[in-house]
Amino acid sequence: MKPVAPSPASARLKRGLTALVLGMISCAARDRTVVTSQALTLLNSTDALAHARALAGRLWTACKGDASRAAAAAWPLVFSRAITRAEAAQALAFLQAREADWTKVPPGADAPPTGGGEVLIPPARGAAWVEWCLALLNANEFVYVD
Amino acid sequence: MWTETKSSLLSRRDWLRHAGGGLGSLALTSLLARAGWLHAAEPPAAANPLAPRPPHFPAKAKAVIHLFRHGGPSHVDTFDPKPALTKLNGQPPPEEFHQLKLPFTDVKKQKLLGSRQSFSRGGRSGVEICDSLPQLQQCADELCVIRSMHHAVFNHTPAIWFLNTGSALPGRASLGAWLAYGLGNVADNLPSFVVMHTRPLKPGPGVWGNGFLPAVYQGTRIGTGPMAIPNLSPPPQLRGSNQRALLDYLQDLNRSHAAQRHDYELDARIASYELAYRRQSAAPEAVDINREVLRCFRWPSGRPSRWRRG
Numbered sequence: 001m002k003p004v005a006p007s008p009a010s011a012r013l014k015r016g017l018t019a020l021v022l023g024m025i026s027c028a029a030r031d032r033t034v035v036t037s038q039a040l041t042l043l044n045s046t047d048a049l050a051h052a053r054a055l056a057g058r059l060w061t062a063c064k065g066d067a068s069r070a071a072a073a074a075w076p077l078v079f080s081r082a083i084t085r086a087e088a089a090q091a092l093a094f095l096q097a098r099e100a101d102w103t104k105v106p107p108g109a110d111a112p113p114t115g116g117g118e119v120l121i122p123p124a125r126g127a128a129w130v131e132w133c134l135a136l137l138n139a140n141e142f143v144y145v146d
Numbered sequence: 147m148w149t150e151t152k153s154s155l156l157s158r159r160d161w162l163r164h165a166g167g168g169l170g171s172l173a174l175t176s177l178l179a180r181a182g183w184l185h186a187a188e189p190p191a192a193a194n195p196l197a198p199r200p201p202h203f204p205a206k207a208k209a210v211i212h213l214f215r216h217g218g219p220s221h222v223d224t225f226d227p228k229p230a231l232t233k234l235n236g237q238p239p240p241e242e243f244h245q246l247k248l249p250f251t252d253v254k255k256q257k258l259l260g261s262r263q264s265f266s267r268g269g270r271s272g273v274e275i276c277d278s279l280p281q282l283q284q285c286a287d288e289l290c291v292i293r294s295m296h297h298a299v300f301n302h303t304p305a306i307w308f309l310n311t312g313s314a315l316p317g318r319a320s321l322g323a324w325l326a327y328g329l330g331n332v333a334d335n336l337p338s339f340v341v342m343h344t345r346p347l348k349p350g351p352g353v354w355g356n357g358f359l360p361a362v363y364q365g366t367r368i369g370t371g372p373m374a375i376p377n378l379s380p381p382p383q384l385r386g387s388n389q390r391a392l393l394d395y396l397q398d399l400n401r402s403h404a405a406q407r408h409d410y411e412l413d414a415r416i417a418s419y420e421l422a423y424r425r426q427s428a429a430p431e432a433v434d435i436n437r438e439v440l441r442c443f444r445w446p447s448g449r450p451s452r453w454r455r456g
Contacts, residue, residue: 035361035362035364036366036418036421037375037376037377039415039419039422040375040376040378040422040425043377043380043422044377044378044379044381045376046381049381049383049384087399090398094391094395097391098391098392101388107383107385108383108385109381109383111381111383127383127384130384131384131392134384134392135392135396135399138396138419139396139399139400140399140400140403140412140415140416141399141400141403143415144411144412144415146407
């Protein structure tokens, strides 16, 4: 079937109408919906864990294992801003509580912060640091561009 | 219109819509509503796009199982006998079909292939079913066979699109996505639309996709075994301890971040983490067939005893 060439006027009208209707209802916008599988991937995938371990290792090395210095260093790295006092206190509390938990129930497999050099990191503390970095990399402030 | 928080700035798209199409879209919306188009399917609330919504008519079914059998036996060989085709087996198509334009095919040069199956009527309804399915013939009255559907899609891939989304071209929402959109989800911790397949389908995962609907309505693929849903449980390094603690910390970060902004998407993401957490505990149980009770395998009416398991 050969398409019939529309007259310039009707083509213009058709284009105009299409643009009008599309512009108002459903221009092909990029899909921005959040789905659960995204959350599961960022929380539980081995890839996400590898990134969290790398970040934890980087902070551990840079701050020589000092948690409050690591928190102060993490915020500019991850969120491009300074940490607030409340956030620092929250981070330290989280790290302490998690280390205590991991001491009671050791991690199922060892996955210390990577790139930590020769320094031996106690498994419970290492797991807490990795978990903390995983939380930072899952935070909306990191995932979304303002 | 302009405020200090960056995230509440209008996007270019929003600005164009508000500035250019504001009045027009209002008029259109009201026209569509009057015509009953918008009334039928109110867009789901931003808060929970999966909140259950009542159907327009009382529901007769609680669940739908749609088996799409890629490469399965044809309708001509199973439920849809074609006596004329059988008669013309091995002959070229009658002249009236020669004008038919099919891709990659010259109709005149083809030969017709009739079914080699014989058919018998089963049950009180007298539905014709091929004799290779004698047990199904006994259940004829439990079946509803639709023979009135036809289409003009000749090739495999467009046909798969057509059957699953209603359009031979990619980009439409699948039937399951429409159901999730229209009815929501009655299960809090489980997806309403799940997909199982042995091998990936030719056209790709879009076959159970959301098309132009929000992504939350797409099918969730589940496999078999302990990792039926990918990334459902933490990696072994972080397993065995209280993941709730991590989530609580994360949600604290997210809530104070969201408090400074007005963005439904951030709320949706916070909610999606909660759903992900609940799903972690509910989903493994749902896909574990070993915990299935035996009576589920019995035919509801208890009639054909050979349907029973074991």
